[in-house]
Amino acid sequence: MSEGNLSFVKEFVIVGFPGLQPEVYGFVATVLFLVYFVTLIGNAVVLILFATQNVLHKPMYFIYLNLVVCDLIFSNTTLPKIIAKYWFQAGVISFFSCFLQMYLVHYCGTVTSFILLIMALDRYVAICYPLKYPMIMKNSTVNILNVTAWVLAQPSCLYMVIRAYRLPYCASNTISHCYCDHIAVTTLACTNWGLYFLPTFVAAMVLLLGPLAFIIFSYCSIIIAVLKIASTQGRIKTLSTCSGQLIIIALYYIPRCLFYLFSNIGITFNTDVRIVIIMLYSLFPPMINPLIYCLRNEEIKQILTERFKQTQIL
Numbered sequence: 001m002s003e004g005n006l007s008f009v010k011e012f013v014i015v016g017f018p019g020l021q022p023e024v025y026g027f028v029a030t031v032l033f034l035v036y037f038v039t040l041i042g043n044a045v046v047l048i049l050f051a052t053q054n055v056l057h058k059p060m061y062f063i064y065l066n067l068v069v070c071d072l073i074f075s076n077t078t079l080p081k082i083i084a085k086y087w088f089q090a091g092v093i094s095f096f097s098c099f100l101q102m103y104l105v106h107y108c109g110t111v112t113s114f115i116l117l118i119m120a121l122d123r124y125v126a127i128c129y130p131l132k133y134p135m136i137m138k139n140s141t142v143n144i145l146n147v148t149a150w151v152l153a154q155p156s157c158l159y160m161v162i163r164a165y166r167l168p169y170c171a172s173n174t175i176s177h178c179y180c181d182h183i184a185v186t187t188l189a190c191t192n193w194g195l196y197f198l199p200t201f202v203a204a205m206v207l208l209l210g211p212l213a214f215i216i217f218s219y220c221s222i223i224i225a226v227l228k229i230a231s232t233q234g235r236i237k238t239l240s241t242c243s244g245q246l247i248i249i250a251l252y253y254i255p256r257c258l259f260y261l262f263s264n265i266g267i268t269f270n271t272d273v274r275i276v277i278i279m280l281y282s283l284f285p286p287m288i289n290p291l292i293y294c295l296r297n298e299e300i301k302q303i304l305t306e307r308f309k310q311t312q313i314l
Contacts, residue, residue, distance in 0.1 A: 012092070012098045012173045012175050013092055015091065016091070018176050025087075032086070043072050050064075059139055066150075067112065070111050099185075101179055102161055102181065102185060105179060105180070111153045113252075114153060115146070116249050119245045120214065120215040123245055156207060163200070164185060169190065174188075176271055178278075215253075259277055
């Protein structure tokens with residue numbers, strides 16, 4: 001069966017959580033809307049602070065800025081449609097829009113993986129080579145690395161989506177997911193999905209585990225460098241400079257790795273539980289990351305405190 005000649009499907013229907021009863025649709029839509037609202041407000045605050053405070057124009061914050069943009073793109077790509085599905089029963093998405101959403105979802109995931117690698121590199125250089133940090137991690141260097149992350153993520157995601165787009169879709173158009181995920185869509189194709197899936201899965205693992213390998217190496221090196229510091233107070237102070245980044249990295253990687261590990265050792269989840277897990281590890285980091293930036297960073301806390309005092313005086 002040749003690809004691309006039997007795509008009778010013109011639109012897809014996003015089911016969301018298949019086992020959900022209609023009586024709770026409004027509640028689920030409200031929860032998702034609150035997540036969306038908090039995500040937008042939190043990330044917008046970070047953007048505004050970066051735009052208005054020159055003191056934040058440093059390498060570390062340029063990395064944060066790219067992560068914020070990536071989180072906003074992902075949230076705006078996925079949440080409005082699933083909210084509309086549960087609030088207005090508008091779960092239909094056009095064929096092209098579905099694959100555009102698929103591309104943006106996986107593109108943002110890949111970019112985030114690269115940005116977290118750059119974040120780990122920043123802390124690695126700062127702690128292991130502190131005297132060379134100003135020369136290595138300049139604003140211009142970090143911006144080049146950030147742009148490189150956005151560019152390098154393009155080819156693999158485009159290739160994956162183009163291959164999926166050309167598959168023949170001639171039967172079911174019901175997507176058992178909250179958005180057009182690659183696996184959820186391609187399993188609907190009228191073709192030998194197993195042969196198609198393997199190279200895509202390998203590529204996804206390389207893009208996920210490649211940056212993770214460097215992140216693990218960098219933090220192992222950081223721990224070794226910290227242990228060489230004589231005073232306990234010095235160790236704590238040094239580790240505190242990378243605690244926020246470490247939390248963000250853990251929120252992104254640990255749930256994904258555990259989910260893939262459980263799936264590959266035979267631990268299966270029913271559809272609803274699987275979708276809930278995916279939505280949690282997809283939507284929770286973009287919502288909670290701004291809070292981590294603000295609470296774990298002294299400069300941002302100081303700026304927010306001053307703004308709050310000024311508001312009280314007025």
